[in-house]
Amino acid sequence: MAKGLAEQRRQEMIAALRAGGHRLTPQRLAVVEILAESANHPSVEQVFKRVQRDFPTTSLATIYKTMSLLKQMGQVLELGFAHWGSRYDGKKPYPHPHVICTRCGAIVDPESPGMQELAQQMAGKSGFRISHHRLDFFGLCPRCQGR
Amino acid sequence: MAKGLAEQRRQEMIAALRAGGHRLTPQRLAVVEILAESANHPSVEQVFKRVQRDFPTTSLATIYKTMSLLKQMGQVLELGFAHWGSRYDGKKPYPHPHVICTRCGAIVDPESPGMQELAQQMAGKSGFRISHHRLDFFGLCPRCQGR
DNA sequence: TATCATAGGATAATCGTTTTCCATAGCAGT
DNA sequence: ACTGCTATGGAAAACGATTATCCTATGATA
Structure with a gap:
């Protein structure tokens, strides 16, 4: 809801990436921004399509890798489902x-x-x-x- | 725990199959018995292996089909997980x-x-x-x- | 700016589950 | 019991989300 919250989360995720010694690539920054802003618990596919708007050559694998990285850093919450794909929460990663x-x-x-x-x-x-x-x-x- | 509970659940599942107009095949009865007795929330693979002891030619697909049938009749509870396989509860299907x-x-x-x-x-x-x-x-x- | 390990892209592989297709066998009804 | 219809079982292919592979490209540091 609040504009500042998304921005704060974005900064936190970027800081976490830096702290972990990971590179701040344009694709990662794009994923981070989307996760920080979307309140609708997006799927990998949804994130993928949005990143593609800015980086048309982006691969689906890159999204998966980035999601996995952010998840293991505790920066996104994965809502895994058995029969449909997973959904992600970057606003409240707990x-x-x-x-x-x-x-x-x-x-x-x-x-x-x-x-x-x-x-x-x-x-x-x-x-x-x-x-x-x-x-x-x-x-x-x-x-x-x-x- | 109580021996009678498993037997009761077995009867209930069989009754549900009958009521739904489904055939009581040996394979189905085997699956029902296993689900009624096991308290450890078995996986499809585990049920499969136990059924195979009595019916060596049993196919994995049959177990899946039976599980799905019992599930849609509300006779088993499926605990679906995103990254590992599903687990099933036939004792307390709610x-x-x-x-x-x-x-x-x-x-x-x-x-x-x-x-x-x-x-x-x-x-x-x-x-x-x-x-x-x-x-x-x-x-x-x-x-x-x-x- | 040169270096080098990390990250991205494309694709194949994985794995649990579902579907397909045909032969078989429950389960009426006689 | 016998017959016949149809649901079911078996085997294997298909499926879909996710992961691994492999090579090239590109951040980040000096």
Whole structure:
């Protein structure tokens, strides 16, 4: 929403790239800018097409590589789905709830009340008609914590 | 846990197949039995290997088809992941929280306190060391609700 | 500006899943 | 039980998103 937020995120991502010793190529800067600005959780394909507007020779592989790089630096959040492609969040690269339309694929961020809300309550807030949901926690099980 | 629960789920799945006008083939019955009994959220590959013990000529496609059928009848819950294969829950085929080990792939069902718990709290209960989590709601957005 | 490792581009490879096509076998109805 | 219709199983090809490969080009430093 706020213009300054996108700019701030852009700077943060660029700083992270610099700090990691990565090169600031035009393609990377383009991806960063798109991720910092888009509130619609874009797909790789969508980012690809937008980058192509400025750099027509860009390869899809470059987008994937850049996404992967930003992700492992914690600068983008990947929303991976099993049957459709992944979606990316560069504005809030930390875990937070999402409401997803199974028909058009729209993804919105409900204002997170602290995560201790019920599914039904979230449905009301977003105006979505919730059919089902998914709540996953990732980490190491007791057996695996011993390295 | 209880022996009777698996048997009950098996009966329910068979009844659902009958009600849907689907044939009770040996392969389907084998898949149903495995899903009703396994508490470890098996993958397609795991189900496949177990069915093969009884029916060596079984095809992987058959398992996929059967899983898909049971899923669309609401008799199994699919836990789809973007980068690894899907996992299936035939014991509790309705949305509920899962705790997943990112190292060994173990999946356990924490006793669901009503879903209004924080990630940190769930970590304590399961003994897992949570690194990140995922909370998704699926449904129709306002624009799509108008068919 | 010269150097050199890193990054980009094009394409092939990967992998879980789906589709295709035909032979087989459930499951009525006789 | 027997027959016949149609859904289902089996084998392999197709699929689609993502990843790897390989070579050239280009940032970043001195």
